[in-house]
Amino acid sequence: MTTTVTAAVAPATGEPLVVRELQLDAPRPDEVRVRLVATGVCHTDAIVRDGIYPTPLPAVLGHEGAGVVEAVGDEITTVAVGDHVVLSAAYCGHCRRCRAGQMAYCEHLMAEDFGGRRRDGTTSLSSEEGPVSSHFFGQSAFSTYANVVENSVIKVDPAAPLETLAPLGCGLQTGAGAVLNELRPEPGTSLVVFGVGAVGSAAIMAARVAGCTTVIAVDLHDSRLALGEEIGATHTINSHKADVADEIMKITNGDGVDYALDTTAVPALVQQAAACLGIRGTLALVGAARPGTEVPFEIGASLVKGWTFKTVIQGSSVPQVFIPRLVELWKQGRFPFDKLIRTYRLQDINTAFADSASGATVKPVIVF
Incomplete structure (x- = not known):
């Protein structure tokens, strides 16, 4: 039996989202029906809207959902009405990477998160014109209701406001996880974050949780650098006004940083981040670039530094384990990501996208 839902539809490549009524089919035995309370707006939603990643359009995007379970299929064991x-990224649960606890690197990631269909080829959403892609990241959360795959669902403390928790599903998990799960900096070490958006802000907060004593924020916007200081940065650099490498060498007394995280995927900045590393330093890239983007690295004089470059997605996390930990850190005041959030109505979703792109809002959240 179908249900009428209100959703924001990405109609065609590069076009604004359109809020309209759609039909949502009955949840399958392995799905959870969720009434959405809030959904974060993420850069990945924008690059799919713009055709950089291959989800078939028209589609309902949204992959940072938070809500209340309305119904569960017969095969569901992890949550109840x-x-x-x-809601977080989907993963198959059966490939070698999933079985090794590396769900972020699922061998079937593109199909599970960007395919726009269930595994049997069906979509849960439709309009009078025909099928609409669903199950974006297992959820398609720019909708009042969604049929969600079980692997995308994480039970959280009911005392915590869902309007606040929604962004944990992707962007904040990515930034915090890149630091806490992947880089794992030792207490007393140094870390620089390029780009103080939602992902970079989460990384700054996580660096303080980990015990980094030098945390450097790099951005073009003074307002974001001020926010970086508020949430834990010990130093800030406006890359438009200063030479980043020179400033970092001054801050670190010529040693360079132990860890660098790039959230921008801008090749010139990734090069700068690598140049700022000290001996045995590590650079992690979490920013999403257009496929085919390349970055040249100097490999002559830098050979003796023994440095590492790695790419990181979804914070290398197991969402069902890591997201509840972030909630606990937030409750203790040690991960104050609520400072990043500004809420919008579903009808204003294109404004939310625009404010995110311009930097006017660090983390837009749609509240239903």
């Missing part, structure tokens, strides 16, 4: 949940 009434549970408060955050």
Whole structure:
């Protein structure tokens, strides 16, 4: 039996989203029906809207959902009706990477998260004109209701406001996880973050949780650098006004940083980040670039530094384990990501996208 839902549809490549009524089919035995309370707006939504990643359009995007479980299929064992949940990326659960606990690197990631269909080829959403791609990241959360795959569902503390928790599903998990799960900096070490958006802000907060004593924020916008200081940066650099490498060498007394995280995927900045590393330093890239983007690295004089470059997605996390930990850190005041959020109505979703792109809002959240 179908249900009428209100959703924001990405109609065609590069076009604004359109809020309209759609039909949502009945949840399958392995799905959870969720009533969405809020959904974060992420850069990945924008690059799919713009055709950089290959989800078939028209589609309902949205992959940072938070809501309440309305119904569960017969095969569901991890949540029950009434549970408060955050929604994150889907993964198959059966490939070698998933079985090794490396769900972020699922061998079937593109099909599970960007395919726009269930595994059997069906979509849960339709309009009078025909099928609409669903199950974006297992959820398609720019909708009042969604049929969600079980692996995308994370049960959370019902005392925590869902309007606040929604962004944990992707962007904040990515930044915090890149630091806490992948880089794992030792207490007393140094870390620089390029780009103080939502992902970079989460990384700054996580660096302080990890015990980094030098945390450098790099951005073009003074307002974001001020926010970086508020949430834990010990130093800030406006890359438009200063030479980043020179400033970092001054801050670190010529040693360079132990860790660098790039959230921008701008090749020139990735090069700068590598140049700022000290001996045995590590650079992690979490920013999403257009496929085919390349970055040249100097490999002559830098050979003796023994440095590492790695790419990181979804914070290398197991969402069902990591997101509840972030909630606990937030409750203790040690991960104050609520400072990043500005809420919008579903009808204003294109304004939310525009404000995110311009930097006017660090983390837009759609509240239903």
